[in-house]
Amino acid sequence: MRRVNRALLLLLGVAAWAGVALTAVLITFNMGDKNQVLMFLPIVAVVVVAWAIGEVVTELVFNRDQGES
């Protein structure tokens, strides 16, 4: 895989987790504790999505390279 593509994929993985932190802060600070379940669910969802993105990025950036070599 080209170095640029690797860097972009890694950037995507980092951005996904930065997005989790940003989403959690925005949700918590803007919604208060009016409905804890409604706040909790989107935070769970973004964590799971970021984790899945991280797994895909790891597979593409590292494991595929090992297979090709």
Add this chain to the structure above:
Amino acid sequence: MAALARAFERRELRDPGLVRAVFGNTWLAPIWLFLRLYLGYHWLMAGAHKVWGGSRWIAVPGPDGLGLKAFWDRAVAIPQQGSPPISFDWYRNFLTFMLDHGWYRWFSWVIALGEVAVGIALIVGAFVGIAALFGAFMNFNFLMAGSASINPLMFVIAMLIIFGWKTAGWIGLDRWVLPTLGTPWQPGPAFKSVFRRRVANEACPVCQMPVEVGRSPTSVFNGLMYLSCCPVCKERLDAEPTRYLAPAAGTP
């Protein structure tokens, strides 16, 4: 003397399978995720009230930390009847000292931003064990100051996460951060160059297979780090270091 020597000789007490399955196996990662997010959410919420809310502690007109000062004032007060909020005199004296010196002005920033930081770290799953430790320390102090609220529940969850630090962040950033950084007893690739000079062997002492710094399991004997090719060889080396390291002792 023999009894003392026997009592303090080095023994490694292994955890039972159930403990390893709960605290050291990734199959329970979804449960840890739930506990971690619940705790992180509550810390973030508590921090949000202190940083952002209408009755926030910091960045207010006038001196910061008046909310914390009011909390400490209530905590150190000794009522005419009934028991005081703080049970230990030394802790009351400690809070009184901080009140007298006006430390609430800067300490309110530490608490408010600390709560937000712990919340974010737990939610993204970065350094989960350390974040839970700091969270538990804050719970401990709130409890010592006589504020129960949900602190006991948060303290228990934090302690569980501290015990399960290896897997609590598996569905989180620790999935990548911990293997990269490693631990003091088994450094990861990020510290490969730092520890390179201290490694004592180039082949596994047990089976003579090649080893690699940053990937191979490590053991430390007499201040030197030895790499094993696999966890099985590491267990054998740890169990009988003199058997496997003795031949190498004479070599330069």
